[in-house]
Amino acid sequence: MAEIRTADTQMSTAALQKRESKRTVWRVISYVILSFWVLVTIIPMYWMVVTSFRDIGFSATFTPEWFPSSFSIATYIRFFTKTDAVQWLINSLFVSGVITLSNVLFASLAGYAFAKLRFPGRNMIFWVLLATMMIPAQATLIPIYIMVVNVFNLADTYIAVMLPFLVTVGNIFLMKQYMSTLPSTLIDAARIDGCSEFKIFRKVIMPISKPGVAVLAIFTFVSTWNEFFWPFLVTNSSGMRTIQVGLATFKFAETVDYGGLMAGSVIAALPMIVLFFSLQRYFLQGITIGAVKG
Incomplete structure (x- = not known):
């Protein structure tokens, strides 16, 4: 009996070791894939930062120079003085602040109404919105x-830029x-x-x-800050452009200033x-928010 128990123990230990070795292999493969993906993601950002500190003569070239011999803030000065x-x-x-505050107010009110209030047509209105x-x-x-433009x-105007996004x-x-x-x-x-009901919403x-x-x-705020197409469509003057639209129209001496653009x-x-x-932690929480109902 002792020999049988010893054999069973050895088999269990071998199975556990085999399972752990498989987990280690998959863990290593996952780390390699994630490291490669991080590298692919970081390289464009690194190239953008490096190019923004290069002289104008070097920033227009496409020869990779991963470790520049000299750095200059002339591109940043030029970007702020020429635009x-x-x-x-x-x-x-x-624009981002107003749209964020508007969405916080109206989306919270609507979310509370659909989640906790009972009124005729609640489900139908919600599904129509979806x-x-x-x-x-x-x-x-x-x-x-x-x-917005013709009617x-x-x-x-600021209203034209913000109107379609005041609540989504x-x-x-x-x-x-x-x-x-x-x-x-x-x-x-x-x-x-x-x-x-309004006091319940505000106090509770x-x-x-x-x-x-x-x-x-x-x-x-992040999505509004990065919005490009709609502000580009409804703005004409330079003073009404957002930073994303301004970058798209940035030129220096009728040519694209890559150093200033990167800056x-x-x-x-x-x-x-x-x-x-x-x-x-809030970004990560946004992935699972509302996924568990309790």
Whole structure:
């Protein structure tokens, strides 16, 4: 019996070792693939930063120079002195801030209504809203442009840039899914105490919805900051452009100044990089928000 037990123990140990070796192999393969992907992602950013610090004569060449012999901030000085870069940054910050605040307010109100209130046609209205997400943005672009520019005469204004994004169906769906996970007992207790629905939303729902609101605000700010096509379509003057549109139209002496363009790209990307690393846990939380209903 002792010999049988010893043989079983040895077989179990061998099986565990074999299983652990397989896990180690797959772990190594995963690390190699992820390391390669990180390298592919970082190289363009590294090249952008390096090119932004090179002299104008070298920045126009396409010969790779991974470790430049000299660095210069002339491209950054040229970018700010030869363009309306400061105004572009102010426009981007203003537009992104207003759209973010608007989405936080209206998407949270709609999400609360769809998640916790009972009213006729609630489900039908919600599914109609979701159905609009299936319509390609290109199909609605021309009607929205005609309405904003020709009907309301809002071309080259902040309102024209912000109007289509003041609240989006995706953010409404995000807040509805998050608020569905909140306990209804708190709302019922507040109603018993005589609170109005708006007071319940302001005093009860919003304080306990801070993680969901933070995710919504971050994702909205990032997407608005990086938005290019719509601001490019409805703005004409340089003073109304956002930083992304300004970079696309940046020229120096009728030629593309690659050094200045890379300097502007670094400046445009820097706020998003800082935002991501400072609020990384909220970005990761946004992947799973609303996935578990409790």
